[in-house]
Amino acid sequence: MSGMDIKDVAKTLKDIDFVMLNTHTDGGQIAGRPMSNNRDVEYDGDSWFFVDEESRTFADVSANPKVTLSAQGSKGLLGKPPIFLSVEGEVEIVKDKAILAEHWNKDLERWWPEGPETPGVALLKVHATRIHYWDGEDEGEVPVP
Template sequence: MGEKTLEEISKAMRDIDITMLSTYAANGAIASRPMSNNRDVDYEGDSYFFTWENAHMVGEIENNQNVSLSYQGHKHFLIAAEGKAQVIRDKHAFKEHWNADLDKWFENGIDTPGVVMIRVDATRLHYWDGMDEGEIVLS
């Protein structure tokens, strides 16, 4: 079993832009979609994503906060994170995680009507790095 630290995992995650965010749909099925972490990774277990208020995943998260994130990096490095998600509508919180790359999706920045932020608080990370694998449990 591997012994990577959370700091080592965080460093590797900075190079992975896209994650698959999985939620539970109303019919119980698992629904996944690609999301960008916008290189906002100073990872202690929280991930932040921006989307539209009317996206299916927003309602799914409000009905069931249990989500998973899947990351694939270079040279067979993978991360699976489990956690709880919440939908944030506070523009002050948006400012902390906003960057200029988001302006192409949300033309008025944090003032774009209908924009929300999803925060995922990871409770467990499992990683694979070639033949090395390990797990980190977060509170």
């Protein structure tokens, strides 16, 4: 495949449940943690992650919204070796209960039994600003809308 576009990235991320979300800590270090995107990836470069307002993740992105996402698929788009994605982005914190309900799925009740009405639950909307991929012998940048 010669070059990926944003639709290829969204399709790839829908097949990868967990990504690594990397944030900047208050001490200047970089912290990474696995986050499930619940296969909730829009075709415009946005990824959504539920988080607790009391978490270190929430504190990190509140102080510095610049993050990266790292992902590895099980195979490339044309059956090649695994595909790798590195996404730079900015976080928008969403607390609107109607928007939380739009992105909610039953698997999340493991952490938030009261659903999107759980006090302190929020969404991190990561809007990609730069995407780099490696897919077998093919690698490059994906234009971000």
